[in-house]
Amino acid sequence: MKTSYDLTLNIRRYDPYQNRTWVQTYQLEAGRIMRFVDLFRKINDEQDATLAWGSSCEHGQCGSCSVRINGKPMLACELLVENAVNEFGSTTFFIEPLPVASVVRDLVIDTDQAYARIDQVKPYIISPRQPAADGEAHQISPEELDRYVDATRCINCFCCSAACIASHDTFLGPNAMLAAIVRVMDPREDEKQQRLETIYSENGVYRCHSSQACSFVCPKEIDVAHFMALAKQGAITSS
Amino acid sequence: MTSSTAERYPLVRYFFHLHRIKGWPYVVSWAHRISGVLLAGYLLFHVTTLASLRNPAAFENKMQTFAALFPIYVEWLLAVPVIFHALNGGRLLLYEVFGNRRDRLVLNWVMVLSGCYLLLLGIFMALGNQQVSPVFFWSYLALSSVLFTYMTITRLRISGASKGWKLQRISAAFLLLMIPAHMLFMHLDPALGRDAQVIIARMNNGFIKLVDLLLLIGVMFHAAYGVRGIFLDYLASPRARTVCTGVIVLVSLYFTWQGVQMIVSI
Numbered sequence: 001m002k003t004s005y006d007l008t009l010n011i012r013r014y015d016p017y018q019n020r021t022w023v024q025t026y027q028l029e030a031g032r033i034m035r036f037v038d039l040f041r042k043i044n045d046e047q048d049a050t051l052a053w054g055s056s057c058e059h060g061q062c063g064s065c066s067v068r069i070n071g072k073p074m075l076a077c078e079l080l081v082e083n084a085v086n087e088f089g090s091t092t093f094f095i096e097p098l099p100v101a102s103v104v105r106d107l108v109i110d111t112d113q114a115y116a117r118i119d120q121v122k123p124y125i126i127s128p129r130q131p132a133a134d135g136e137a138h139q140i141s142p143e144e145l146d147r148y149v150d151a152t153r154c155i156n157c158f159c160c161s162a163a164c165i166a167s168h169d170t171f172l173g174p175n176a177m178l179a180a181i182v183r184v185m186d187p188r189e190d191e192k193q194q195r196l197e198t199i200y201s202e203n204g205v206y207r208c209h210s211s212q213a214c215s216f217v218c219p220k221e222i223d224v225a226h227f228m229a230l231a232k233q234g235a236i237t238s239s
Numbered sequence: 240m241t242s243s244t245a246e247r248y249p250l251v252r253y254f255f256h257l258h259r260i261k262g263w264p265y266v267v268s269w270a271h272r273i274s275g276v277l278l279a280g281y282l283l284f285h286v287t288t289l290a291s292l293r294n295p296a297a298f299e300n301k302m303q304t305f306a307a308l309f310p311i312y313v314e315w316l317l318a319v320p321v322i323f324h325a326l327n328g329g330r331l332l333l334y335e336v337f338g339n340r341r342d343r344l345v346l347n348w349v350m351v352l353s354g355c356y357l358l359l360l361g362i363f364m365a366l367g368n369q370q371v372s373p374v375f376f377w378s379y380l381a382l383s384s385v386l387f388t389y390m391t392i393t394r395l396r397i398s399g400a401s402k403g404w405k406l407q408r409i410s411a412a413f414l415l416l417m418i419p420a421h422m423l424f425m426h427l428d429p430a431l432g433r434d435a436q437v438i439i440a441r442m443n444n445g446f447i448k449l450v451d452l453l454l455l456i457g458v459m460f461h462a463a464y465g466v467r468g469i470f471l472d473y474l475a476s477p478r479a480r481t482v483c484t485g486v487i488v489l490v491s492l493y494f495t496w497q498g499v500q501m502i503v504s505i
């Protein structure tokens with residue numbers, strides 16, 4: 001078994017002060033179970049302290065490390081060198097920021113701008129339904145929960161949005177749609193009408209063409225396209 | 240074709256790469272989009288050509304020019320986007336409207352059935368001597384299409400989607416069998432599609448006229464809504480969207496009117 005690899009990382013860089021974009025090549029030797037965030041850190045330590053990238057939890061839970069690797073949106077904190085070499089059949093990788101918002105610097109994008117679309121769908125319970133009995137906790141039956149629990153795993157990493165066939169200027173995006181759809185399916189939410197209006201708006205579900213790229217790339221293995229299709233079919237309200 | 244031979248060609252290599260990073264259904268979505276646009280373009284050309292049926296000599300002249308310009312296999316090649324778009328559209332209906340989640344299996348069937356159709360069409364085109372009663376053929380197909388359309392309408396009743404979106408799916412359900420059948424029918428015998436007198440005689444039947452009208456209106460609406468959808472995917476400004484919708488509505492109304500006039504007046 002190979003224990004280390006000689007890698008070539010071609011990284012798209014952006015300097016906001018000079019408004020300059022270029023691709024910089026880094027050669028490095030890396031152990032087989034190093035993650036891509038480890039590679040970026042290694043570059044910072046050993047070759048180039050100016051390369052900017054983002055991460056927070058480094059456990060696949062916060063969604064702040066997403067980048068495009070050879071065109072595929074992925075979490076840099078989850079991708080091991082060995083898995084990447086196997087998946088792409090190469091030791092050369094082209095790494096770019098996600099195309100879902102403007103670039104702040106190198107691999108870091110403007111998350112406020114990206115999140116503005118999530119904020120539009122109000123990713124919280126707008127009007128909580130009263131529990132059946134006063135003082136009781138709200139109960140959700142396992143059958144009800146089963147219908148949408150997968151969607152609650154979303155960490156808003158925007159990988160799905162980056163992979164989507166529709167443009168990012170017009171479509172609210174698969175993850176924003178998911179946030180709206182899951183709260184229509186959630187029996188604790190009373191305000192359905194407002195949500196349905198967003199879902200069935202021109203920047204909503206009509207921009208989805210069931211290309212299923214969202215489901216294909218989702219690091220949390222959510223079948224996003226399934227929920228989009230449920231919304232089109234009208235199978236999200238009848239609970 | 241093995242993937243290594245396929246990967247020698249840049250375009251094929253690009254498709255394989257897309258498949259690797261976004262999955263087959265994504266590649267198929269692009270193919271659906273491209274075939275839809277090709278068909279929409281062809282539809283306008285088709286209606287313009289047929290509109291000249293009111294002057295049989297001019298029509299036959301045109302058909303002869305096309306026959307001289309394009310060898311028969313070009314017509315056969317046109318069937319590739321037609322059958323792919325139709326069957327893949329059927330697959331999308333199953334996924335989005337009928338809740339099918341064994342999508343990969345259906346995708347395989349789309350490919351297999353498209354191949355079978357192309358083979359069959361090729362054989363009919365080569366033989367060019369098949370006989371069938373138009374009224375029998377179209378009664379059978381119209382009945383199946385109406386049945387599938389009805390099933391789609393029933394399924395869509397609970398959907399909160401807009402009327403336009405639903406109508407596009409409903410028209411798709413109607414076209415699913417009708418369009419491939421239309422193409423097949425026209426190539427059973429070359430005279431069926433080229434000889435103005437044969438076409439005029441066939442269209443002198445109320446039922447055939449009704450089928451043709453439904454087909455024309457269904458396909459025009461479907462294509463117009465589809466093309467508008469592609470523009471809306473990229474146009475963000477409400478003004479640009481309104482202008483785009485307006486232009487598409489006007490163009491499709493004009494061509495629909497051309498077609499209706501031809502069908503009614505013959």
Ligand code: HEM
Binds near residue numbers: 210332408
């Ligand atoms: C023969 C049966 C047909 C079926 C079952 C069918 C089905 C569909 C479906 C389900 C869609 C929606 C896809 C989406 O929104 O992503 C679609 C889109 C479209 N169709 Fe069809 N279609 C058929 C024939 C046609 C014909 C004859 C034309 C043109 C004359 C056409 C033009 C289009 C266009 C332009 C789109 C938009 C593509 C896109 O949004 O990417 N279709 N079709």
Ligand code: SF4
Binds near residue numbers: 153154156159160
């Ligand atoms: S649905 Fe999946 S890919 Fe999309 S934002 Fe959520 S976790 Fe990321």
Ligand code: SF4
Binds near residue numbers: 160163165208213228
């Ligand atoms: S299925 Fe819809 S939302 Fe998901 S990537 Fe495709 S077009 Fe975008």
Ligand code: FES
Binds near residue numbers: 054060063
């Ligand atoms: S750093 Fe949190 S998901 Fe990668």
